[in-house]
Amino acid sequence: MAGAGNAEPLSPRAKLAVTAGKAAAAVSRAAGRGSGSVIGGKVALRLDPDLLARLARHLDVVLVSATNGKTTTTRLIAEALRASGQVVSNALGANMPAGITSALAGGSEARFGVIEVDEKYLAGVARDTTPKAIALLNLSRDQLDRAAETRMLAEKWREGLSGTKAVVIANCDDPLIVWAASSSPNVVWVAAGQEWKDDAWSCPSCGGVLQRPGEDWMCGECGFRRPIPSWALNGDFVLDPHGSAWPIHLQLPGRANKANATTSAAVAAHFGVPPQVALERMYQVQAVAGRYDVISFQGREMRLLLAKNPAGWLETFSLIDPPPTPVILSVNARGADGTDTSWLWDVDYTRLAGHPICVIGDRRLDLAVRLEVAGLDFRVCETVDEAVQLCPPGRIETIANYTAFQDLRRRVGN
Amino acid sequence: MSDSSLRLVWVYPDLLSTYGDQGNALVVERRARQRGLDVARVDVRSDQPLPTSGDIYLIGGGEDRPQRLAAERLRRDGGLSRAVSNGAIVFSVCAGYQILGHEFINDLGEREPGLGLLDVVSTRGEGERCVGDVLADIDSRLGLPPLTGFENHQGITHLGPTARPFAKVRFGNGNGTGDGFEGAYNDTVFGTYMHGPVLARNPLIADLLLKLALDVNALPPVDDRWYEALREERISAATQPA
Numbered sequence: 131m132a133g134a135g136n137a138e139p140l141s142p143r144a145k146l147a148v149t150a151g152k153a154a155a156a157v158s159r160a161a162g163r164g165s166g167s168v169i170g171g172k173v174a175l176r177l178d179p180d181l182l183a184r185l186a187r188h189l190d191v192v193l194v195s196a197t198n199g200k201t202t203t204t205r206l207i208a209e210a211l212r213a214s215g216q217v218v219s220n221a222l223g224a225n226m227p228a229g230i231t232s233a234l235a236g237g238s239e240a241r242f243g244v245i246e247v248d249e250k251y252l253a254g255v256a257r258d259t260t261p262k263a264i265a266l267l268n269l270s271r272d273q274l275d276r277a278a279e280t281r282m283l284a285e286k287w288r289e290g291l292s293g294t295k296a297v298v299i300a301n302c303d304d305p306l307i308v309w310a311a312s313s314s315p316n317v318v319w320v321a322a323g324q325e326w327k328d329d330a331w332s333c334p335s336c337g338g339v340l341q342r343p344g345e346d347w348m349c350g351e352c353g354f355r356r357p358i359p360s361w362a363l364n365g366d367f368v369l370d371p372h373g374s375a376w377p378i379h380l381q382l383p384g385r386a387n388k389a390n391a392t393t394s395a396a397v398a399a400h401f402g403v404p405p406q407v408a409l410e411r412m413y414q415v416q417a418v419a420g421r422y423d424v425i426s427f428q429g430r431e432m433r434l435l436l437a438k439n440p441a442g443w444l445e446t447f448s449l450i451d452p453p454p455t456p457v458i459l460s461v462n463a464r465g466a467d468g469t470d471t472s473w474l475w476d477v478d479y480t481r482l483a484g485h486p487i488c489v490i491g492d493r494r495l496d497l498a499v500r501l502e503v504a505g506l507d508f509r510v511c512e513t514v515d516e517a518v519q520l521c522p523p524g525r526i527e528t529i530a531n532y533t534a535f536q537d538l539r540r541r542v543g544n
Numbered sequence: 545m546s547d548s549s550l551r552l553v554w555v556y557p558d559l560l561s562t563y564g565d566q567g568n569a570l571v572v573e574r575r576a577r578q579r580g581l582d583v584a585r586v587d588v589r590s591d592q593p594l595p596t597s598g599d600i601y602l603i604g605g606g607e608d609r610p611q612r613l614a615a616e617r618l619r620r621d622g623g624l625s626r627a628v629s630n631g632a633i634v635f636s637v638c639a640g641y642q643i644l645g646h647e648f649i650n651d652l653g654e655r656e657p658g659l660g661l662l663d664v665v666s667t668r669g670e671g672e673r674c675v676g677d678v679l680a681d682i683d684s685r686l687g688l689p690p691l692t693g694f695e696n697h698q699g700i701t702h703l704g705p706t707a708r709p710f711a712k713v714r715f716g717n718g719n720g721t722g723d724g725f726e727g728a729y730n731d732t733v734f735g736t737y738m739h740g741p742v743l744a745r746n747p748l749i750a751d752l753l754l755k756l757a758l759d760v761n762a763l764p765p766v767d768d769r770w771y772e773a774l775r776e777e778r779i780s781a782a783t784q785p786a
């Protein structure tokens with residue numbers, strides 16, 4: 131049975147690979163090169179290319195993928211499943227095969243493997259790890275100068291997941307997700323909502339224009355349409371398939387996290403954890419890899435929010451405190467962010483009207499022009515320290531993209 | 545919309561709005577309003593008829609399949625060609641630029657007819673995608689400062705005898721034909737491979753579109769402080785090796 135940890139021992143070669151990987155990770159950590167999980171995984175995978183499959187064989191594996199919210203949802207699912215067994219997870223967000231291998235190598239006693247997977251690697255990791263469940267949250271434009279086109283990604287998922295033995299737990303409000311998931315024989319649909327709609331006006335199946343009356347959506351040309359959900363987010367409640375409503379209490383802010391909790395409750399239920407128990411456990415999650423953390427810095431309370439793409443910024447604007455709470459925006463365009471800043475023009479910054487705004491980051495001038503065209507008042511600052519000095523004591527909402535967020539965490543000591 | 549307002553048409557945002565292309569519409573709209581003009585902006589989805597009475601039409605970039613769908617629907621609709629023959633101004637980028645030409649290569653690898661509003665033909669390059677900051681000198685007839693932009697395309701666009709090159713690159717690829725040309729224009733129809741979006745980095749191109757639409761030689765000045773700062777930074781980035 132799956133609950134008793136390792137039912138069969140790892141082969142000597144796999145054991146050696148795990149040990150070598152751990153040693154490499156320790157060296158990497160000692161050399162001050164980050165958490166070491168990725169380099170450890172790379173060494174281990176080179177020694178034994180089947181290692182990921184072998185490590186996963188002993189686990190009930192859950193995969194989580196999306197453009198936004200996958201790290202948080204992975205964390206929520208892990209908390210929920212701990213109600214029924216030990217969990218190993220790539221909680222720090224190392225979500226490509228090497229990082230995943232490294233994370234699983236550390237959990238030989240676990241029953242569950244809850245794994246965040248980078249969108250581009252989902253099909254391959256699903257093949258290697260034979261998951262019991264796959265949670266798919268949303269797909270939207272992200273780092274366009276280097277990532278595959280969004281619809282192509284959905285198409286790759288669709289091919290990779292057709293015939294999967296996993297139950298696919300998927301957001302029925304995102305047409306691209308529905309297209310990707312509906313090749314799978316066993317899908318549980320979750321009405322998790324979709325605030326950003328600008329990547330899904332065109333039918334993924336036939337290219338027709340999608341009609342979107344209210345919450346519903348359908349293609350007028352080919353009949354592709356929103357499936358009927360068995361789980362739903364409804365305000366502050368999760369509706370389960372029996373029609374019972376369970377209250378969501380999270381320390382994490384925002385609608386998007388309520389949606390993540392709803393999907394997580396559906397995943398947990400598949401493994402026998404009731405919604406009430408799952409949701410209570412999710413309350414424990416306070417911050418995820420520094421995101422949502424509130425840091426005292428120079429007499430202010432800075433809340434750190436990560437937003438990497440237009441859909442992420444939109445969800446973030448809906449959770450910040452109202453004016454006159456000041457907002458600091460920081461944008462970089464380094465390799466990990468994508469070197470193209472055009473996405474700034476897809477974000478509706480007029481939503482920040484009324485907030486005092488400071489902009490920082492490598493690409494603060496792109497932000498400045500963007501805000502000027504939006505007709506907003508703002509200040510351009512060289513550093514976060516300078517920006518903080520312009521804000522009165524109290525809460526500051528700080529929104530940054532990927533490497534800008536890392537810069538911020540380093541500076542404010544989180 | 546009243547008769548006195550400037551009619552700004554954003555063409556097919558459901559298909560052609562991949563690289564922040566809405567920014568071009570936002571910049572033109574903002575700069576028109578700053579001059580006290582009344583602006584009526586119409587966003588036309590690809591299942592709606594395109595109005596033929598617009599003053600300025602903006603067309604964005606898109607992925608390969610949406611590009612083909614947009615070309616099919618624009619050909620069927622016919623409104624853009626009628627608008628141009630009425631004297632409308634058209635500014636297009638990337639996939640939109642290719643659609644305005646005689647033909648391009650679609651997502652199925654076939655030759656797809658365009659609208660023929662620009663005397664250009666586009667093919668697909670064999671090499672790596674052209675990605676990165678670009679600096680180019682705009683055709684001197686247009687009286688504009690250098691073009692700064694960001695390109696990301698596989699396409700190659702050849703100019704026919706009646707099209708004028710919009711600019712000549714100093715850094716970057718542009719049309720990808722090896723002669724250094726970037727973009728093209730025929731009278732009041734413009735095309736470029738720059739997104740970024742390009743008008744945010746080149747506000748005087750937005751002003752040129754406004755001047756052509758209003759048939760005036762000059763516009764009241766506006767505060768271009770942040771545009772100037774961004775231009776200076778990006779021009780210096782384009783001229784430095786990555």
Ligand SMILES: [Zn+2]
Nearest residue numbers: 333336349352
């Ligand atoms: Zn359809």
